[in-house]
Amino acid sequence: MKQTITDILCENGIKNVGFCAFCDVEGNLLDCRAKNRLPQNAKTIIMCVFPYKVKEEAPKFLSHYASVPDYHNVCGDMLNKACEKLKEKYPQNHFEWFCDNSPIPEVHTAAIAGLGAKGDNGLLITKEYGSFVFLGEIVSDINIDCKNNYSECSHCGNCKIACPVALDKTKCLSNLSQKKQLNDNELQILRENNILWGCDICSNACPMNNSAKCTDIKEFIVGYRDEYTLGEDTTNRPYTWRGEKVINRNYKNLIK
Numbered sequence: 001m002k003q004t005i006t007d008i009l010c011e012n013g014i015k016n017v018g019f020c021a022f023c024d025v026e027g028n029l030l031d032c033r034a035k036n037r038l039p040q041n042a043k044t045i046i047m048c049v050f051p052y053k054v055k056e057e058a059p060k061f062l063s064h065y066a067s068v069p070d071y072h073n074v075c076g077d078m079l080n081k082a083c084e085k086l087k088e089k090y091p092q093n094h095f096e097w098f099c100d101n102s103p104i105p106e107v108h109t110a111a112i113a114g115l116g117a118k119g120d121n122g123l124l125i126t127k128e129y130g131s132f133v134f135l136g137e138i139v140s141d142i143n144i145d146c147k148n149n150y151s152e153c154s155h156c157g158n159c160k161i162a163c164p165v166a167l168d169k170t171k172c173l174s175n176l177s178q179k180k181q182l183n184d185n186e187l188q189i190l191r192e193n194n195i196l197w198g199c200d201i202c203s204n205a206c207p208m209n210n211s212a213k214c215t216d217i218k219e220f221i222v223g224y225r226d227e228y229t230l231g232e233d234t235t236n237r238p239y240t241w242r243g244e245k246v247i248n249r250n251y252k253n254l255i256k
């Protein structure tokens, strides 16, 4: 059954898949509205990896994740199509997909599913694509035997040394770049670190990212933009949800 599910996902462009028993994360679900979409009697989480780095070189002032079309839409479409196929194949079962806005603690679950190691920077680091991957999942009441493969990075400490706020979650530069209100100090930190949207500093410092491969997901490649310019069409970008004001504030804050 595992193989059939993996094949169906692969046919729909999702090539990196792992399985986690729902009971392994049930006690750590995140509180969000999507929680009520979890299938009753959920037994299995089918975790999916979506590589997103398009080019080796960094985009201008943007993090890699911010240079591709909004992953909620790209990964969501792929997961939705795969769910439809799974429902056709197993009509007696339920399949619900989630991506990011999810009650599933995605990094931890993907690590249990054996898709990579949980890094000290809180990110999943895969062998093939490093941490430049998005995560999404299909939760189902289908019964699959899952092994817990949880692993962590080597704790080399490079990410913490490189991070301007020493991995203090409350001050994370990615978080700051997405906040509506910033004080002068916060604006200065973003300016000093050339941050327009999102942050890859901890990821770039990670030795496990040294040979991270680029994506072959065509929606990411076709919609790639290596910079942001004032007044451009912001539809379907990772910064769209915050409105133009926030990205434009960050843009004006940069030393160009």
Ligand code: B12
Residues within 6 Å of the ligand: 030, 063, 064, 065, 066, 099, 100, 101, 102, 103, 104, 105, 106, 107, 108, 120, 121, 122, 123, 124, 125, 131, 132, 133, 134, 135, 136, 166, 167, 168, 169, 170, 172, 174, 175, 178, 197, 198, 199, 200, 202
């Ligand atoms: C909230 C959130 C954020 C917040 C974190 C706020 C916070 N206080 O934790 C902010 C906005 C900062 C953020 C930033 C980023 N995020 Co985010 N985020 C999430 C989200 C929605 C929930 C995570 C969470 O709260 N888990 C619950 C807690 C209890 O779980 P935990 O295991 O104890 O710890 C988590 C966090 O505390 C965090 N964490 C642990 N240590 C550290 C250290 C630092 C410095 C930070 C910032 C976070 C952090 O990571 C853990 C795993 O999720 C997940 C999606 C999801 N549903 O899981 C995406 C998710 C973790 N984010 C993702 C991404 C891509 C990013 C960015 C890389 C984007 C970017 N380039 O800027 C950055 C990376 C910053 C970083 N080092 O983590 C991906 C990660 C993919 C991967 N390879 O692991 C996810 C899975 C979304 C997705 N579906 O793809 N994120």
